[in-house]
Amino acid sequence: MVVYSFYIFDRHTECIYSKLWHRADRPNSSSGPSNRPISGSSAASNDPAPDLGPARARPARLSAQDDAKLIFGTIFSLRNMVRKLGGPDDNFISFRTGQYKLHYYETPTSIKFVMLTDTQTLNMRNVLHQIYVNLYVEFVVKNPLSPAEHPGGEGVANELFELALDQFVQGVL
Numbered sequence: 001m002v003v004y005s006f007y008i009f010d011r012h013t014e015c016i017y018s019k020l021w022h023r024a025d026r027p028n029s030s031s032g033p034s035n036r037p038i039s040g041s042s043a044a045s046n047d048p049a050p051d052l053g054p055a056r057a058r059p060a061r062l063s064a065q066d067d068a069k070l071i072f073g074t075i076f077s078l079r080n081m082v083r084k085l086g087g088p089d090d091n092f093i094s095f096r097t098g099q100y101k102l103h104y105y106e107t108p109t110s111i112k113f114v115m116l117t118d119t120q121t122l123n124m125r126n127v128l129h130q131i132y133v134n135l136y137v138e139f140v141v142k143n144p145l146s147p148a149e150h151p152g153g154e155g156v157a158n159e160l161f162e163l164a165l166d167q168f169v170q171g172v173l
Helices: 040-044 064-086 125-141 159-172
Strands: 003-009 015-020 094-096 101-106 112-117
Touching: 003 064, 003 159, 015 064, 064 101, 064 112, 101 125, 112 125, 125 159
Parallel strands: none
Antiparallel strands: 003 015, 003 112, 094 101, 101 112
């Protein structure tokens, strides 16, 4: 099992904590020569390639803030879709793509825990619950120096929480 990343979102949709463990560098599909066959008419043309401008340029890698926004948008949309299709008693737990599996846990106070793992990983809902109960509550909520709200992640990224999270994830592996 490989854990790629871990995110915590507060009830105001802000990413208050993120941690990356394994981030695979995949080549961007728009860089380098294309493997598509070229038609005879376009290969024989001597016209220069049209300038598509900055609208077509894709960054090689998204920033951590953009990653967090995309992750939250994904879980927000899927959670709402599950509730509309299945009713209020159904919960969104995880989903899998060809590259990763996203695991989701939401607390009664609307704190959202998200973990991205490899596709072969089983359900990690219990692991996310243990991170909430044993790590987040103990090192963040019960910390008298930590604010009640966490603007910009203030109070969440303390050293004890980060060390305990690293040890817990390594123990689960």
